[in-house]
Amino acid sequence: MKNLDFIYNRKSVRKFKDSEVPREDIIKMLDAAIHAPSPKNQQTWHFVVIQNKELINKIADIVEKNHTNLAEMAKVEKQRKLMMTLLPYYTCFKNAPVLVVVYSKEYYMIEETILKDNNASEEVLNELRFPNSTAQGIGAAIENFLLAATELGYGTCYMTGPTHSKVEIEELINFEKDEYKLMAMISLGVAEDDTPNSPPRKSLEEVVTFVE
DSSP states (O other), X not given: OOOOHHHHTOOBOXXXXXXXXXXXXXXXXXXXXXXXXXXXXXXXXXXXXXOOXXXXXXXXXXXXXXXXXXXXXXXXXXXXXXXXXXXXXXXXXXXXXXXXXXXEOOOOOHHHHHHHHTTOOHHHHHHXXXXXXXXXXXXXXXXXXXXXXXXXXXXXXXXXXXXXXXXXXXHHHTOOOTTOEEEEEEEEEOBOTTOOOOOOOOOHHHHXXXXX
């Protein structure tokens, strides 16, 4: 495959048309997601697909309430204003016909077990955990989903901000699978016309180092 347009055309979409997304297309995106690389092939992901508009709005209400409460807790006015500026970005999924809630269980590291058995310090264990393989695996799966959606002509937005309300959202959705917790959300739908382009990326010179 030489044409990488599906990568460069992907952008975060926050406004959607009132159009349904056929289940067969959602299945194609999910199938792409589960073919992502997974640390030690543990495939810790689980995807909950919500198309019930009332439920999506209730999730948005929870996020808005908690987000506003957090903003009011800020001791610095600049922080409060920034939080409230971010609110529309945290709740934009309420405009989408589909919300995919991504769950994961904890990634098991045999290395951590071995180190614990040898009384390793918490500092050493934290260094081991720092790469966060759970999040890396989920991120790879979500990226596959986003790229598949772009190729199929849909818009998406990958969100982790609303997870400040994860406990209440989990209770509302009532999805139960042992050890699985909410990690992220994806809004999905047909993008409105003329949605903003992606913000500029840093140059390769800034973010790439070749070691020879």
